[in-house]
Amino acid sequence: MIKKTNGINNAASLLQKEDSLRNGRNQTNKSSRTSRASKTNRTNKTKMKMEKIIKKVESGQRISAEEGLQLLRDGDLYQLGGLADTIRKRLHPEPHVTYVIDRNINYTDICISACKFCAFYRAPEDERGSVLSFDELGKKIEETQELGGTQILLQGGLHPDKPLEFYEEMLRFIKGYGIHIHGFSPPEVCHFANLSGLSVKEVLIRLRKAGLDSIPGGGAEILSDRVRQETAPRKCSADAWIGVMEEAHNQGMRTTATMMFGHIETFAERLEHLERVRSLQDRTGGFTAFIPWPFQPDNTVYDHLPKTTAFSYLKMLAISRIYLDNIDNIQASWVTQGPKIAQISLFFGANDFGSTMIEENVVAAAGVSFRLSEEEIRRIVREAGFTPRQRTMDYTLVAG
Numbered sequence: 001m002i003k004k005t006n007g008i009n010n011a012a013s014l015l016q017k018e019d020s021l022r023n024g025r026n027q028t029n030k031s032s033r034t035s036r037a038s039k040t041n042r043t044n045k046t047k048m049k050m051e052k053i054i055k056k057v058e059s060g061q062r063i064s065a066e067e068g069l070q071l072l073r074d075g076d077l078y079q080l081g082g083l084a085d086t087i088r089k090r091l092h093p094e095p096h097v098t099y100v101i102d103r104n105i106n107y108t109d110i111c112i113s114a115c116k117f118c119a120f121y122r123a124p125e126d127e128r129g130s131v132l133s134f135d136e137l138g139k140k141i142e143e144t145q146e147l148g149g150t151q152i153l154l155q156g157g158l159h160p161d162k163p164l165e166f167y168e169e170m171l172r173f174i175k176g177y178g179i180h181i182h183g184f185s186p187p188e189v190c191h192f193a194n195l196s197g198l199s200v201k202e203v204l205i206r207l208r209k210a211g212l213d214s215i216p217g218g219g220a221e222i223l224s225d226r227v228r229q230e231t232a233p234r235k236c237s238a239d240a241w242i243g244v245m246e247e248a249h250n251q252g253m254r255t256t257a258t259m260m261f262g263h264i265e266t267f268a269e270r271l272e273h274l275e276r277v278r279s280l281q282d283r284t285g286g287f288t289a290f291i292p293w294p295f296q297p298d299n300t301v302y303d304h305l306p307k308t309t310a311f312s313y314l315k316m317l318a319i320s321r322i323y324l325d326n327i328d329n330i331q332a333s334w335v336t337q338g339p340k341i342a343q344i345s346l347f348f349g350a351n352d353f354g355s356t357m358i359e360e361n362v363v364a365a366a367g368v369s370f371r372l373s374e375e376e377i378r379r380i381v382r383e384a385g386f387t388p389r390q391r392t393m394d395y396t397l398v399a400g
């Protein structure tokens with residue numbers, strides 16, 4: 001009896017155990033079914049959202065920053081490339097790929113900013129720092145003109161004590177050669193304003209009067225104050241960068257805009273950058289082109305960061321083309337990506353090969369030194385099925 005009772009008890013407890021095990025299994029099955037179901041739901045929701053955004057882009061509607069972010073996070077590279085290529089063809093029905101013959105002239109590498117991503121600058125106390133003489137400047141301009149160059153890109157470090165008159169004199173000297181001066185990015189303009197005690201407006205009026213024609217979009221990096229504070233706290237804020245460009249546009253100057261990505265920024269901050277550029281362009285229409293290029297970490301404080309891959313570069317390029325619906329031209333960055341990826345980028349939204357860069361020092365200081373002659377650029381463009389066309393800064397085609 002006892003045995004029997006024990007047997008019943010044992011059986012009951014076994015049944016109970018089995019029951020609870022079964023329940024547990026059921027619960028596990030149930031919860032894994034629930035998590036699979038919620039994962040499928042999430043995937044379906046993302047898919048539906050993506051389809052909606054893609055339809056918007058295909059029908060030529062503007063997308064929001066949130067939608068741009070979704071494309072950057074979940075977009076398929078080929079699909080984004082296809083969309084960007086469609087927009088590029090709509091904006092540029094002629095099969096042209098343009099380029100400009102110019103030279104980057106860095107008038108000084110002495111700089112007080114010490115940006116953590118910069119491999120180019122020399123601190124003011126560093127004896128290796130230098131300022132180009134007007135003689136050296138003249139030689140560089142003559143060489144550029146001999147190669148058919150139409151402009152020079154004039155940029156330098158934030159020198160601690162050169163007065164505004166020094167830059168005015170430099171502009172007048174260069175203008176003597178009758179060449180277009182694309183010079184002084186917004187951080188330099190802000191620096192001149194700080195040193196001289198003048199407003200950005202007054203500085204720009206004086207620089208224009210001395211010969212400045214247009215402004216390069218350098219020094220934008222990522223237009224987010226969190227990123228700027230962390231990477232380059234002494235450089236102008238995102239608002240100040242936008243402010244210089246807005247003032248330049250209001251004074252009738254055309255400018256470009258850049259984005260240096262692939263360092264400490266988040267995807268959302270990349271979209272913040274695109275949004276700031278797009279909304280200024282809505283107000284002024286002054287940007288001729290947008291140039292996204294990946295950060296080159298070698299010889300910088302961030303040399304431990306991985307380099308942006310071709311995949312991420314092409315994706316960002318395509319998103320730029322899709323998002324910036326009010327900017328006509330997107331440039332390929334052969335200087336950082338090399339000729340092969342630059343050629344592919346012509347199918348991911350880029351319609352311009354940028355500059356021949358007879359001379360380039362800033363990216364080269366970060367250990368990246370692709371060089372291309374005008375003839376090589378023309379060959380690369382032709383082989384991709386396009387017609388290479390030389391242009392000026394404002395995208396007027398050069399005859400021939």
Ligand code: SF4
Pocket residue numbers: 111112113114115118119120121156157158187232235
């Ligand atoms: S990026 Fe420009 S401002 Fe910054 S340290 Fe280099 S030269 Fe100076």
